[in-house]
Amino acid sequence: MRGPSWSPRNKAGMERDRRFWRIVLLTPPLLVFAVLIVWPLLSSFYYSFTNWNGFSSNYQFVGLSNFQKIWTDRLFFQATINTIIWMVSALLLPTLLGLVLALLLDSKVRGRKFFKTIFYLPICLSAIVVGQIWIWIYQPNWGLLNTLIEEITGDRFRYAWLAKPDSALFSVIIAWSWQQTGLSMVIYLAGLTAIPSEILESSASEGATTWKRIWYIIIPLLVSSTTVVIALSLINSLKGFDILYVMTGGGPFNSSDTLAMHMYNESFKKYLIGYGSSISVVLFLIALIIIGIYFRQLRKVDQIYG
Amino acid sequence: MKYINRRTLLGTLFALAFIGLTTPALAQSEVTISHYFTGELGLKAFGEQMEKFEAATSYKMKNSPVGHEDFKTDILVRASGNSLPDVFSYWAGARVQFIADSESLKPIDQMWNQAGLDKIVAKTVADSATMYNGKRFLVPFNYHYSGMFYNTKVMADAGITEMPTDWNGFLALCKELKSNGITPIALGSKNRWPAQFWFDYLLLRSAGPDYRAQLMAGKASYDDPQVKQAMGMWKALVDAGYFIESANANTWTDASDQVARGDAAMTLMGTWITGYWNGLGLVPGADYDFFPFPSIMAGVPSASVGPVDGLVIGANTTNPKGAEEFLKFMVSDTGVQAAWSKAQGALSANVNVDASNYNSVMLKAFETVKNSDAFAFNYDLATPPPVAEVGLSMFARFMDDPSRVDEIMKQTAQDVAGAFKE
């Protein structure tokens, strides 16, 4: 059975063939993507030059004034800083914890299947209920956390984790990391099983200590698992909107706002669709930069390990 | 060839997605409605009232409930697509004003007059909640009143028999409670809005309804001495330790629970708290009661604060007749009004609803509103949404650290001025 226009001796024919398949294979995904993602994104960017409020059919073009407003928006800067904090910690915490768990679980310890399921379980739960349960963990008077602290120290402890601007964002990040760790753990576990046992054996016979073996042999071999984990974490960190929305809603007084939350508040609570859209344009540009960096690193990794 | 078949299959799948789907044209007898009366009590009770309408007329209701935070988004998105439901619930005041300004609502003057709703809807509510830009847009489905709800047993144990009517009396009450080891005031401002009633009443009772209306409309500044004075009184209460700690960590139900448990004596809250407490098995009058917010300045008209849940008609409705019928029925049918206000722990705007429908506490609330000089919307319904966002955050910030009140107010004045320019 041969392909329609394929001819082994004809290079041009082969290129024609490839072009044919590129078009055939790429058209469906790109079409769906263009219609349902790119076009809506572009039209939302269009609103960023208007003062539309969502309700009124009358709106004016206001040029770049929405973007000028961003520079004077105190909350925007706060949100940008929080977004960076959120992304970095949402990247580091679940990744590191997942790696540690994977390494521990890879030791053929008793009950690893059981442990693995427990660590993965949180991902199966929806943001609504996860957010709520963490609210109850952080509840100052009878929450689990403060109760435990009181049990251990014996002193009265009523710190309101989610209500204090210093701790609100981080408290949500902890909850978020709790939910996401299982994901990186599973991927790292897969990566670990892929490491040929001969490599480990030979290093062991050369007398390398466990730490050295982990640091110099196993971790470098997990680089491409890491690229997958990072990609997933980055994507997910934006899905983290839901849990933040449930737990603090960006509060107290906007101290845990991220850009996504800020955009939501401006668009849907203040009905400033135009301004909200301009925030999402900026958010999108930031995302492009991050992805650019990610791809550069990915290519480096490909060159070294590919 | 197998691979062709698979591709055909895929193609068919997507073709199917776009073809073969037609929404049936809405029958004229169907009225679509979207509302925020969710939760166990809301959904069921609202469904029952709709059934009464369906039984009384030939219309069918197509129901779409959405939880109230998401509801705002939902209505906005639907308005943006010119696809508002025939009828939807909305909060009277600045929010309805906003969508009326955007010409997203259909006026109901004709229906209002024909049905003689002037004689049915309580005048205080009709005056404040139904007219926007000179036209009638809303029928009040129910309203709430915000007052000082307290635990009767806690008060009795502290030897308090008379509830205060003026500010000095109130301060004395707090002091007395405090000296008995009871935190006087519970507040759950996690979601910000429960704190607004304090600002509302302190300002209304000291600077008066007229000044407040100006402030809400952007004609006065948050820098004014009137605002400073109100915030100063609030701060004095917090500084004296009369408020429960970590107000921002609690929701309003947490605060209500604190009062119910006796951890605190009272909380400034809307009448929906009675629905919540009754659900927990507390007995109105015996376990809890309320007193109106005390007067502060002599000669200042007494105003009652609360929200009005209204029903409005989308401008693009395809069934204006059915929508108007629905609005008319829901406000004027006393059976609906009685059952609904009872289920919600709300007050009915229908003057024909028999007062015996209310329990003793609700009856008192009803009388209080009736005898007050004016009805004012609570803060987030009284001022435009972008400004409300600024103000609500200000209250939460204030509760977090009252010592920074001057700095916070300066910032707020600036932000509010910016928000009014939107």
Add this chain to the structure above:
Amino acid sequence: MFGYKKTDGSDIYPWPVVIFIILSILSILFLAPTVGILLSSIKTTKDIALGELWTIPSELYFGNYVEVLDNPAVGQYFINTLLVTVPATFASIVLGSLAGYVFAKLPFRGSEILFLILVSGMFFPPQVILIPLFRLFNSIGLIDTLWPIFLVHTALGIPICSLLMRNFFSTIPAEVREAAILDGANEWQILTRIALPLSLSALAVLATLQFTWIWNDFLWPLIFTQSDEKRTIMIGIVNLRGQYTVAWGVQGALSLVASLPTIIIFLFFQRYFIKGMTMGAVKG
């Protein structure tokens, strides 16, 4: 006792007992929130309101579960969620595989930029496209059907699926492909008969994740559906929140029931997770 067996490499980590204890402690920490949800589901809303959530209940209260299972709407919610989740998971993986294959094996001038644009589609909050999409679906009369939810989730899944599949496909040795071409296979045949079967683990990972994400989403169903017969299980949970109160106990019970399918999917797919991964993207 802490050494490692050098012969089979199976026990090269020291202190299995210590590891077991560490894992046990961690798993208790990890389990605590989930137990909290479980506790909330067997308590009355009143108990939770009075701060009795974290205590061991003296008696089991199943009223919340009874309420959930007695509610005829819940069954419909489940069916609707399945009707959206399964096809959207499938379609996004299919489309992502197509794109991923081209980017991995048939690169062309500008394909990197195109890929970058495609992947950047994952990085915006979905609220950004809420209004344009609503207007789109509204204009073609698809609002209040399950189609928009299916379509949007399919589209939103394309970037992540292409990214993962591209990473995976690019690890398939070029020789395998060349050999197939010499045997006369075309690209479609290579994709479906060689590349995809070699990528079972990536497919399993994607199937699990996409299923979980789509299942747990509540934004799109909230906006795109209006009548109760079209709503998904997450909307059922959201609507347990009233304007002023929340039925905590019922919410806990419904949440647990609602997460059963995602747990089952994980348990079902997890063996492929590990096995396939060893061959492909994560090979290192």
